[in-house]
Structures are given as structure tokens and as C-alpha cells.
Amino acid sequence: MSEVAVSVVLPAYNEEATIEHTVRTTLETLGTFLPDGSFEVIVAEDGCDDATPDIADRLAAEDSRVRHFHSDERLGRGGALERAFRESGGETLVYFDTDLATDMSHLEELVESVRTDGYDVATGSRRIPGEKQDREPERGLASTGYNALVKLFLRSDLHDHQCGFKSFDRAVLFDLLEDTEDDHWFWDTEVLVRAQRAGYDIKEFPVRWTPKGDTKVDLVRDVFGMGSQILRVWWEFSIKPRATRRAGLVAGILLTLAALALMTVYLDPDAILDAIRGADYRLVALAAGVYALSWPLRGQRYRDILRELGYDGDLLFMTGAVFISQTGNLVFPARAGDAVRAYVVKARRKIPYPSGFASLAVERVFDLLAITVLAGAVLVGLLATGGADGLAEAIAADIGTVEIGGQSIAPGAAARTALRVAAVVGVLAIAGVAVIVASARRDTDLVHRFVSTISDDSYADYVSTAIGQFVGDVQAVAGDRSAFARIGLSSLLVWGIDVVTAIVVLAAFQVPVTPYLVAVSFFAVSVGNLAKIVPLSPGGIGLYEGAFTLIVVGFTANITPAVAIAVAVLDHAVKNIVTMIGGIASTLVFNVSLVEAVEGAAEVEESVSSEQ
Structure with a gap:
């Protein structure tokens, strides 16, 4: 049995300037209150690319109380600590940051609180009320916000979760590590929160702390990294225990009812009913059937995009996933449904989140490109034949107020705004495709270089890897000419059916369908769809209806504004x-709920880090 009672682990990443001083100071301080041979100091070196490994090897060779654990790859701070603790010999396990920001006069209290006083966990604190520490305002603000979030979401009673000065009873720590998932900066916060949940006795005591080295706030690490981990643990503690199948079904029904109610924000029910009263019901039903034909095409297109990224799936599921996400986009702002689709394909088909979001980005790019091509081609034809004169007159004129469903609508201003928005979106779509195609032929790691300018912390590698995979997946499709052509053609078919649906609705209002009206409809629907990309008017009649009305009225002589807007x-x-x-049908068929989606989100960092 080992005679070592206390094991101190020093997590080290590129610490060549300080590691020797830290090790010698630690040995000297431990020797003032512990018997000889009862302690060890372990350098948990985490894939350093400087002289830290050589210095640690030399120190270990010179002093038997020093051990060095080397890793060729980055394990993360938590991962390096856990590995070293498992290889240690002490019953009291300690770690602190190698910059010695915490005054070493507190080391005896840290060790003895667990070794002799009976506490399960001890942690230094810079934030106990009544104790003040000198900190840069920006880092102090970030620390205050972070600890407030941990206390709010995770119901922690501690004041400082990130102070790098902690000790544990060996058996207690290994019990906590059974469920601890993070292996980087959130590791010690998660251990402390789980210790409180398990009822272990924790001592938090004030320490004198002086910031050392580079203390600027790291936005990439602090905001994106630990923020997502707080939500993961909150989900595990607060939601997951209640997330039964019955609860998920009830939540799904309630969310469906809420979605239906929210539709009234975007479309006035009276206006819809009034429009239907003036239309041929049979042709309206036919229009719905025509539009339904586009959905298998959408599913096949999404399947093709994912296949280019190295993932396959059946057509029925892919179509359902698109249905679910587009339903979310219909009633919630900021295209929240796109995130739901990424969750669904991750949970059901094990497609990593970066690839899931990249596939959505590719789909959106092709949507915009297809709509722009349709609108642009028809506009060129109309200009070449002199058919655009009416549009100029309509733009210059002020289309009067129209009564639909007892609601007064003035489509003129919205329509002119819609045309400007559509023009800008169309230009950006073409420029975006050009940039993606051009960048697909470059092999420079621009993502990592950009993220590194925001953060010089090791977590930058973690984040840039995820973003780099995202960009690489988008470029994978853009760089394959065959895939680009195939997905582009299916996009044109999808939006062509969208236009045909509008033409059938026009026919439902007894409007004669001529080849010229078909061309006008292609232009009107395409411009309307480009306009509604930017939700400048989320309530009532929006930009789509305004653009459609102005173009149809401007290009035709026999369709009044009232009929045009009713058709729209x-x-x-x-x-x-x-x-x-x-x-709604897809959520039932595939038994998909937001409960399952959010639970899958907790795996995102693990899936990304495993691909590094």
C-alpha cells in the first residue's frame, strides 16, 4: 500500500516559464506541514509544444517526490487532471493552477480540510461576501456573470466555482467522476455542482488571489464553452428526470396548439376566410395537392446534400425532418426550426451538429440561388419583350387601400420595400455562392486563423475545429460539380412547384391563365419569396403579399389589387x-419531440471533440 497520503496535481499546458518554480514552491510548502514521504507532486502535462515536458522530466529525475505524466494530444484541463488523479497514490487529492495566483499560505488549509477535518471537498474562493480581490473589470464582470448563471440554473450554494484551488477525498472524487462529462474548463464547476447534489460536505474558504499573466476575458471559452455546459447540466438535473414519454407527448400537443395560435400573428384568419369565399374550392384543394408534391423533392434534395457530406438516410425520414423544421420556421422567429432539424438528424441519424448545420446552410444557399435564377430569368425575358413597362408604372403609382376580411391593407409601400429587399438578397445570394465555390478550391485554414484572433486560449482549437468542419462541409458540396448541378436542379423544381401552386390559386379566382401570366407569376412569387427572407413586417400582410400584388397588378391589366392580394x-x-x-404528422410518425431534441444537444461538444 502506498505511503503517499497527499497527491498534488499541477495541470500544465505550455508552462515552461513557470513550471520549475511552481513545482519547487509546492514541494517546499507541503514540507512545512506534512511528514517526509507522505506527499507527491504530479505534473499533468497536457500536450505541450514548448519545453514544459523536458523540464518536468528533469524535475522528476532529480526528485522522487515529483512525477510527470505526458500526453501527446490535448486532453483538456479536466481530462489531464482526471488522468493524473487516477494514477496518483494519495487519499487526499489536490490541484491548483500553476501560475500560483492563489497565495500558497492557504495550501495547508486546503489540504487539511479534507485530510484531517473530515470535509469531502474543499475549494478556495475569491468571491465570498466581505472578501475583495483585485481583478480587471472585464474579467471580474465575466466571473460575476458566470457564477450567477451557475447559481441560478444549477442551484449552487457556492460563490466561486472556477477558482483553481481545490482538494478532494479520493473516493468522493472518483464517485463524482462517474457522471462528470466535461473534460475541459467546466470540469471543476461540474464536480462541485454534482458534489452538492450528492450531499457531500464542502468547505469554501476565502483566499488571497493575485491575477497572473494574460488575464483578458476569453469570449470564445467563457461564453460559448461553459455557457453550453451550464445548459447541459441544467437539462440533466431539472428537465431530464421529468422528461417521460407521456410528458413529451403532452408537451408536443401544447407546442402544436401554441404553433397554431401563433399563426394568427402572421396571417389574419378573417383575411384567409374572406379570400377562400371568393375562390373555387376545388382548385384551392388542387393547389394544396400541387404544393404537397414539392415535399418529397425537398426530402430528396436534403438527402443528396447529406450524402455529399458522407451521411445517408431514407427519403421518408428526410422529408419528415424538413417538414418539422419548416413548421418551426413558420411560427417562430429567427428560423428556430433550422436548429430543431439539426437536433433531429443528430438524435435519429447520428449526424454531428456541425454537419447538420452545414447541410442547412447549403440548402439555404441553393434556395436563394434557385429563387434568384427564376426571378432573374423571367425579368430578363420581360425586359427583352418590353413587358416591364407596366411594372415601372405600378411602382410609381400608389396602390390604394384594399379591404380584405374587414382589414384595411395598403400594399404599395410594403411592395416597394419588398422589391428593394429582394434585389439585395438576390445579389447577396449570387455573391455568396461565388465565394463558397471559390473558397472550396482553397486549402488554407482561415477559420482557425480567425478564431485565434478572438481567443488565444486552448479552447480556441476546440471551437475552430467545429466551425472548420462546418465550413468544410459546405465547401464539399460546392466543390463537386455533379452534386452542385443535381442539387441546383432539384432546387429549381422545388421552387417551380411553389410558383405553380400560386398559378393554380390564381385560376381559383377565375383569372384566365395565359403563358404571359405564368411568366408574371414566376417573377411575382420569386421576388416575394426573396423579400420575405428579411422579416421586416412580421404581422398582418407581409412583404411576400406586397411584392406579389405590385408585380401582378403592374404586369397585368385585368387583375385588380383586391384580387391580387387575396390570391397572395x-x-x-x-x-x-x-x-x-x-x-405535425411527422412529429407523430417519427416520435420526435423537443425533449429528445434538446437532450441530444448535450452531446454536441463530445461529438466535436472526438473528431479533433
């Missing part, structure tokens, strides 16, 4: 209703 409202309503029905 009904066209939009038919598409939204089909989307909602498909989305």
Missing part, C-alpha cells in the same frame, strides 16, 4: 397549412 394571402395560407399538417 390564400396562396401563402395554403402553403402554410400544408406545411403545418406535414410537420
Whole structure:
């Protein structure tokens, strides 16, 4: 049995300037209150690329109380600590930061609190009320915010979770590590929170602390890294125990009802009913059927995109995933449904989050490109044949107020805004595709260089890897000419069906469908879809309806503003209703709920880090 009673682990990453001083100071301080041979100091060197490994090897060779554990790859701070603790011999396990920011006069209290006083865990604190420490304002603000979030979401009673000055009873720590998932900066916070949940006796005591070295706030690490981990642990403690199948079903029903209610924010029910009263019900039903034909195409296109990224799936599931995400986008702002789709394909098909979001980005790029091509091609044709004169007159004129469903609508201003928005979005879409295709032929790691300018912390590698995979996946599709052409063609078919749906709705209002009207409809629907990319008017009649009305009225002589806007409202309503029905049906068929989606999100960092 080992005679070592206390094992002190020093996590080290590129510490060549300080590691020798830290080791010698630690040995000297431990020797003032512990018997000879009862302690060891372990350098947990975490994939350093400087002289730290050589210095640690020399120190270990010179003093039998010093041990060095080397790793060729980055394990993360938590990972390096855990590995060293498992190889240690002491019953009291201690670690502190190698910069010695915490005054070493506190080391005896840290060790003896666990070794002789009976505490399970001891931790230094810079934030106990009544104790003040000198800190840069920006780091002090970040620390205050972080600890407040931990206390709020994770119900912690401690004041300082990130002070690098902690000790543990060996058996207690290994019990806590059974469930601890983080292996980087959140590691010690998670251990402390789990210790409180398990009822272990924790001592938090004030320490004198002086910041050392580079103390600037690291936004990448502090915001994105530990913030997501707080949400993961909160989910595990507060939501997951209640997330039964029955609870998920009830939540899904309530969310569906909420989604239906929120539809009234975007489409006035009276306006829809009024529009339907003036239309041929049979043709309205036909329009819904035509639009439904586009969904298998959407599913196949999404399947093709994922296949280019190295993932496969059946057509039915992919179509359902698109239905679910588009339903979310219909009723919630900021395209929240896109995130839901990334969760769904991760949970059901094990597709990593970076690839899931990249596939969505590719889909959006092709959507914008296809709509722009359709609008641009028709506009060029109209200009070449002199058919655009009416549009200029309509833009210059002020389309009067229209009554639909008892609601007064003035589409003129919205329509002119819509045209400007559509033009800008179309130009950006073409420019974006050009940039992606061009960048797909470059092999420079621009992502890592950019992230490194934001953060020089080791967590930058973690984040840049995820972003780099995202960009690489987008470029993988753009760089394959065959895939680019195939997905581009399916995108044109998807949006072509979208236009045909509007044409059938026009016919439902007894409007004669001529080749010229078909061309006008392609232009009107395409510009309307480009306009609504930017939700400048989320309530009532939006930019889509305004653009559609102005273009149809401007290019035709026999369609009044009242009829045009009624067609636009009904066209939009038919598409939204089909989307909602498909989305609700898909959640039932595939037993998908937000409970399952959010639970899958907790795995994102593990999946990304495993690919480094």
C-alpha cells in the first residue's frame, strides 16, 4: 500500500516559464506541514509544444517526490487532471493552477480540510461576501456573470466555482467522476455542482488571489464553452428526470396548439376566410395537392446534400425532418426550426451538429440561388419583350387601400420595400455562392486563423475545429460539380412547384391563365419569396403579399389589387397549412419531440471533440 497520503496535481499546458518554480514552491510548502514521504507532486502535462515536458522530466529525475505524466494530444484541463488523479497514490487529492495566483499560505488549509477535518471537498474562493480581490473589470464582470448563471440554473450554494484551488477525498472524487462529462474548463464547476447534489460536505474558504499573466476575458471559452455546459447540466438535473414519454407527448400537443395560435400573428384568419369565399374550392384543394408534391423533392434534395457530406438516410425520414423544421420556421422567429432539424438528424441519424448545420446552410444557399435564377430569368425575358413597362408604372403609382376580411391593407409601400429587399438578397445570394465555390478550391485554414484572433486560449482549437468542419462541409458540396448541378436542379423544381401552386390559386379566382401570366407569376412569387427572407413586417400582410400584388397588378391589366392580394394571402395560407399538417404528422410518425431534441444537444461538444 502506498505511503503517499497527499497527491498534488499541477495541470500544465505550455508552462515552461513557470513550471520549475511552481513545482519547487509546492514541494517546499507541503514540507512545512506534512511528514517526509507522505506527499507527491504530479505534473499533468497536457500536450505541450514548448519545453514544459523536458523540464518536468528533469524535475522528476532529480526528485522522487515529483512525477510527470505526458500526453501527446490535448486532453483538456479536466481530462489531464482526471488522468493524473487516477494514477496518483494519495487519499487526499489536490490541484491548483500553476501560475500560483492563489497565495500558497492557504495550501495547508486546503489540504487539511479534507485530510484531517473530515470535509469531502474543499475549494478556495475569491468571491465570498466581505472578501475583495483585485481583478480587471472585464474579467471580474465575466466571473460575476458566470457564477450567477451557475447559481441560478444549477442551484449552487457556492460563490466561486472556477477558482483553481481545490482538494478532494479520493473516493468522493472518483464517485463524482462517474457522471462528470466535461473534460475541459467546466470540469471543476461540474464536480462541485454534482458534489452538492450528492450531499457531500464542502468547505469554501476565502483566499488571497493575485491575477497572473494574460488575464483578458476569453469570449470564445467563457461564453460559448461553459455557457453550453451550464445548459447541459441544467437539462440533466431539472428537465431530464421529468422528461417521460407521456410528458413529451403532452408537451408536443401544447407546442402544436401554441404553433397554431401563433399563426394568427402572421396571417389574419378573417383575411384567409374572406379570400377562400371568393375562390373555387376545388382548385384551392388542387393547389394544396400541387404544393404537397414539392415535399418529397425537398426530402430528396436534403438527402443528396447529406450524402455529399458522407451521411445517408431514407427519403421518408428526410422529408419528415424538413417538414418539422419548416413548421418551426413558420411560427417562430429567427428560423428556430433550422436548429430543431439539426437536433433531429443528430438524435435519429447520428449526424454531428456541425454537419447538420452545414447541410442547412447549403440548402439555404441553393434556395436563394434557385429563387434568384427564376426571378432573374423571367425579368430578363420581360425586359427583352418590353413587358416591364407596366411594372415601372405600378411602382410609381400608389396602390390604394384594399379591404380584405374587414382589414384595411395598403400594399404599395410594403411592395416597394419588398422589391428593394429582394434585389439585395438576390445579389447577396449570387455573391455568396461565388465565394463558397471559390473558397472550396482553397486549402488554407482561415477559420482557425480567425478564431485565434478572438481567443488565444486552448479552447480556441476546440471551437475552430467545429466551425472548420462546418465550413468544410459546405465547401464539399460546392466543390463537386455533379452534386452542385443535381442539387441546383432539384432546387429549381422545388421552387417551380411553389410558383405553380400560386398559378393554380390564381385560376381559383377565375383569372384566365395565359403563358404571359405564368411568366408574371414566376417573377411575382420569386421576388416575394426573396423579400420575405428579411422579416421586416412580421404581422398582418407581409412583404411576400406586397411584392406579389405590385408585380401582378403592374404586369397585368385585368387583375385588380383586391384580387391580387387575396390570391397572395390564400396562396401563402395554403402553403402554410400544408406545411403545418406535414410537420405535425411527422412529429407523430417519427416520435420526435423537443425533449429528445434538446437532450441530444448535450452531446454536441463530445461529438466535436472526438473528431479533433
